Amino acid sequence: MNERFNKINSGLLADRKVTQLMVITAGTFAIFSLVSRDIFFSSANFTSMAYQIPEIAILSIAVMLSMLTGGIDLSIVAISNAAALVAAWIMTTKMGESETLSYSWIIIACVVGTLVGLAAGAVNSIIIARLDVTPILATLATGTLFNGIAIGITDGVSVSGLPENFMRVGNGTFLGIPTPFVLMVVIALAVGYFINRTTLGLKVFLVGTNRKAAQYSVMGDRKVIAWIYLISALLSSLAGLIIASRTSAASPDFGSSYILLAIVVVVLGGINPNGGFGTITGVILATAVLQMVSSGFNALRFSQFFYLAAQGAVLVFVMILNVVLERRRVSRSISKSLRS
Amino acid sequence: MSTLLTAEYGVENIVKSFGGAKALSGVSLSVKSGEVHCIAGENGSGKSTLIKIMSGVHAPDTGLIRLGDKSFTKLSPREAVHEGVQVIFQDFSLLPNLSVAENIAIPTYISENSRFFSKSKTKEIAANALDLIGVDIDINASVTDISIASKQLIAIARATNQGVKMLFMDEPTTALTRKEIKHLFEVVEQLKERGVATIFVSHKIDEIQEICNTITILRNGEVVADGIMRDFKRDSISEAMTGLNVSETRIAPPLKKASTKVIEVRNLITKPTFLDISFSIAPGEILGITGLLGSGRTELAEAIFGQYPIDSGEVIVEGESIRLNSSPAALKAGIGYVPPDRLTQGLFLEQSILRNLVAVGVDQYQSRGKRLSKKRLAEAGEKWIKDLRIKTKNSLNPVTSLSGGNQQRVVLAKWLAMNPKLMILNGPTVGVDIGSKREILEIIRDRAQEGMGFLVVSDDIPELIQICHRVLVIKNGQISKEFNESELDEEVLYKELS
Ligand SMILES: Nc1ncnc2c1ncn2[C@@H]1O[C@H](COP(=O)(O)OP(=O)(O)OP(=O)(O)O)[C@@H](O)[C@H]1O
Numbered sequence A: 001m002n003e004r005f006n007k008i009n010s011g012l013l014a015d016r017k018v019t020q021l022m023v024i025t026a027g028t029f030a031i032f033s034l035v036s037r038d039i040f041f042s043s044a045n046f047t048s049m050a051y052q053i054p055e056i057a058i059l060s061i062a063v064m065l066s067m068l069t070g071g072i073d074l075s076i077v078a079i080s081n082a083a084a085l086v087a088a089w090i091m092t093t094k095m096g097e098s099e100t101l102s103y104s105w106i107i108i109a110c111v112v113g114t115l116v117g118l119a120a121g122a123v124n125s126i127i128i129a130r131l132d133v134t135p136i137l138a139t140l141a142t143g144t145l146f147n148g149i150a151i152g153i154t155d156g157v158s159v160s161g162l163p164e165n166f167m168r169v170g171n172g173t174f175l176g177i178p179t180p181f182v183l184m185v186v187i188a189l190a191v192g193y194f195i196n197r198t199t200l201g202l203k204v205f206l207v208g209t210n211r212k213a214a215q216y217s218v219m220g221d222r223k224v225i226a227w228i229y230l231i232s233a234l235l236s237s238l239a240g241l242i243i244a245s246r247t248s249a250a251s252p253d254f255g256s257s258y259i260l261l262a263i264v265v266v267v268l269g270g271i272n273p274n275g276g277f278g279t280i281t282g283v284i285l286a287t288a289v290l291q292m293v294s295s296g297f298n299a300l301r302f303s304q305f306f307y308l309a310a311q312g313a314v315l316v317f318v319m320i321l322n323v324v325l326e327r328r329r330v331s332r333s334i335s336k337s338l339r340s
Numbered sequence B: 001m002s003t004l005l006t007a008e009y010g011v012e013n014i015v016k017s018f019g020g021a022k023a024l025s026g027v028s029l030s031v032k033s034g035e036v037h038c039i040a041g042e043n044g045s046g047k048s049t050l051i052k053i054m055s056g057v058h059a060p061d062t063g064l065i066r067l068g069d070k071s072f073t074k075l076s077p078r079e080a081v082h083e084g085v086q087v088i089f090q091d092f093s094l095l096p097n098l099s100v101a102e103n104i105a106i107p108t109y110i111s112e113n114s115r116f117f118s119k120s121k122t123k124e125i126a127a128n129a130l131d132l133i134g135v136d137i138d139i140n141a142s143v144t145d146i147s148i149a150s151k152q153l154i155a156i157a158r159a160t161n162q163g164v165k166m167l168f169m170d171e172p173t174t175a176l177t178r179k180e181i182k183h184l185f186e187v188v189e190q191l192k193e194r195g196v197a198t199i200f201v202s203h204k205i206d207e208i209q210e211i212c213n214t215i216t217i218l219r220n221g222e223v224v225a226d227g228i229m230r231d232f233k234r235d236s237i238s239e240a241m242t243g244l245n246v247s248e249t250r251i252a253p254p255l256k257k258a259s260t261k262v263i264e265v266r267n268l269i270t271k272p273t274f275l276d277i278s279f280s281i282a283p284g285e286i287l288g289i290t291g292l293l294g295s296g297r298t299e300l301a302e303a304i305f306g307q308y309p310i311d312s313g314e315v316i317v318e319g320e321s322i323r324l325n326s327s328p329a330a331l332k333a334g335i336g337y338v339p340p341d342r343l344t345q346g347l348f349l350e351q352s353i354l355r356n357l358v359a360v361g362v363d364q365y366q367s368r369g370k371r372l373s374k375k376r377l378a379e380a381g382e383k384w385i386k387d388l389r390i391k392t393k394n395s396l397n398p399v400t401s402l403s404g405g406n407q408q409r410v411v412l413a414k415w416l417a418m419n420p421k422l423m424i425l426n427g428p429t430v431g432v433d434i435g436s437k438r439e440i441l442e443i444i445r446d447r448a449q450e451g452m453g454f455l456v457v458s459d460d461i462p463e464l465i466q467i468c469h470r471v472l473v474i475k476n477g478q479i480s481k482e483f484n485e486s487e488l489d490e491e492v493l494y495k496e497l498s
């Protein structure tokens, strides 16, 4: 399809944000490569980043989807851990004393884990789409609930020592590229196809822009929202399995900081928190930027607190940039409300 | 009893373009205090743009703005407010999360530079302001939950406050019925006495003839005529606006005899909004419904479409009783609905014109595997832009870049694309210029000739007379009178309404 058709879906505004982000990504890369030529600009570092980026990218894509509808999913990490725990429990129970497990059992474990994640997503869908509870409150509550159940069942102990052949997924390569990275690309393409090339995807943007107009256009706004929280849960579960495979463990309190990080990524990626606008490319680029900042700071031996502060600084910077660039649009409505 | 010294407000040689397209090319006008000046012109001729420039919302490319004895090449909204400028914007721009009272009172607080909000004072200001324009709205309600007519009244109440010296009214009457408009005009007369200069924009020519002293007519961003209102006749105004002689004669097509009904509504009841309403529409028939604010006409239209609860009754489409209280069921049965408030109910404002055009029938544009066919999407967009003559260069521009009348066409097109059996139009030509209005009525006529049934809810009596075969008047939730083709007469209808 030609460029004109591409723009139909991404929207002109979103396009500008992606260009912006590309510049930021290139700039960040250039700066760290210059400052830390031997450590940051090394194949060892690139490989390590390629293993770390996918988990956060996939979780961020999940957050992006809910944000496109004007909501948010705060239960992603709880769901991701739940899926990983169930899969890990099945695997460790089945393998007993041996180091490996048959592939069919590994697949069964992953499928069951994903199904549990989807069940959690269905709870979100019902509470948000059917009962009209505000997404931020609903998912905060369900996230805490899922997490609580997981801690209750496991006593807060992590399940470790997963089969070696399962770990190969999270630590191996496919055609020379780290497997998690390949999985991330596949997932990003699939979600990109979903939001840009399907009718349900188009409805996501419309519902996120104006829910009431969506109701008057009879496009099944509740169904659209229900689907989104299911897909968000699916992506979270996949992220959980990848994490378990990389770390050889699953635990109920893994990665609680990921929620905040995912939100930072999504906002940096140019997704409008009010819904209706955003691109998957933006989210991937934003993940890359934040990972580079993290790795770069590591390479320069800055403390992790410094990295946290930098995350915040990046967020503030992007927000200000967005405001400045959209000043015309914004100032119009602000000045209206000022006089009003 | 003039309390203001005679002052003059105006612009000189204003030029303004939006990304290459000229919206205004060298416009000048002036208004004296105590004068009501009309800006007339087709949709997209630059009326709102001019008002936004005079109130500091948009900066002109070149030109001068004069407010009293001060001149500005650049004006900020704050400076404008400081000079006593108040605006009733075409889209009202109320603050959605605040109550009615807060929305009305905020400008008073701002003009008093006060930082303390007191609940009782807020309510007092709001109650007084609403009292002044003679309307009764629950001041504690959130503005998100109220009707479009109430929103418009609130925007009016807010702007007609104490400090105003120069008042802009950009289509302030679109959602109002004759009763509220009469009240509004009394308020305008009072302001006039006080020496306020007013600029009034409306597409209803009898309104501007009634209230305005002077007039400027714009076409494509240029002044094509100006002068004293008395020197202009109805025809000369519309001709100056459009360059054409716009006919306002009746165009309802002859109704073919039909034994079937597109829709039958039987004993519809939702207490206390409407009580026992029954009517039917034949294929190709255009049925009008009118009534005052709060009469239940909008609720009735929404109820048939499943957006307003029905307690009991029956809705039968082409002989089959449909499930009530369900828009999907209504849509499936072949009912379309163009809601009255295009900004919040009709359009996805920041999204592209194309996406808006296909919003109802998105699923029609999928090929196998739920895949969206972009080619068909783009073709549909092109078709509707051409068919309804939507004035835009690029269907990927946001729908906000269109003028009001063109936005209305987008909402209409979105539903025509579904080819419904019954089309319910709630205020189909709200804010549409006289030429476009005729064109929209012609679209309705053509569709009716092909057999589409229409239910047209409107306050615009002349419009109903032009297009309808029959008109029902609703009063207190009941059909108070039915007028057949031969009985349709402006005076009689107005009388029934009051
Ligand atoms: N923010 C904007 N961006 C791009 N074009 C704009 C913008 N605002 C207005 N225009 C264009 O400027 C022209 C004048 O628009 P304007 O809103 O002033 O018309 P109007 O006379 O008020 O029409 P209406 O009667 O429909 O309200 C139109 O062609 C419109 O598309």
Ligand SMILES: [Mg+2]
Pocket (backbone or CB within 6 Å): B047, B048, B049, B090, B170, B403, B404
């Ligand atoms: Mg306008």
